[in-house]
Amino acid sequence: MKTLVVYYSQSGNAQWMAERISSALSADMLRLVPKKAYPEKGIRKYFFGGGSAVIKETPELEPYKVDLEQYGQIVFVTPVWAGTVTPPLRTFIQEENLDGKHFAFAACSLGGSPEKTFSALRSLLGVTGDVPTLWLVEPKRKQKPENEKAIEEFCGKLWRKKIGNKDV
């Protein structure tokens, strides 16, 4: 069973993380795209995106094709918006049946804590046990060796399906 990296990214940082993680794990990627794009510039960007995150909107997504049965693990990657998870991930989690899967969370921000983002994901998914997490600050813009190391460590903590001693 494989890993799927599900992400939303507005300006490329979460996408950068999703690409790194999926290449380290040979995982598939699914980009979530809201039907109505969030504004990308000026005060409207923070007003509409932040407002949507705060009121826990579940925006309609562009259609995507994925056979979730194939995947034993889902890694969610999101920017922090107004301290919490981005709305497209909310929609995905609400619409899909993710019972029995392993999860991991990765977030990027301008420096704001990812803790509320991770706890929102935990509660949306109904997970109670430990979940591996990764947080990076503007990783696409500020590339540095520590980030590569953090990604490697995060990937090392993720679930792997094994046959004998071999990852499959």
Ligand SMILES: Cc1cc2nc3c(=O)[nH]c(=O)nc-3n(C[C@H](O)[C@H](O)[C@H](O)COP(=O)(O)O)c2cc1C
């Ligand atoms: C609507 C909105 C709200 C944001 N809220 C926060 C925040 O609460 N804390 C923070 O540190 N960064 C915040 N940011 C910055 C993003 O989390 C950060 O730039 C992130 O790396 C963007 O990821 P992306 O390039 O994949 O879109 C916000 C950005 C937007 C657009």
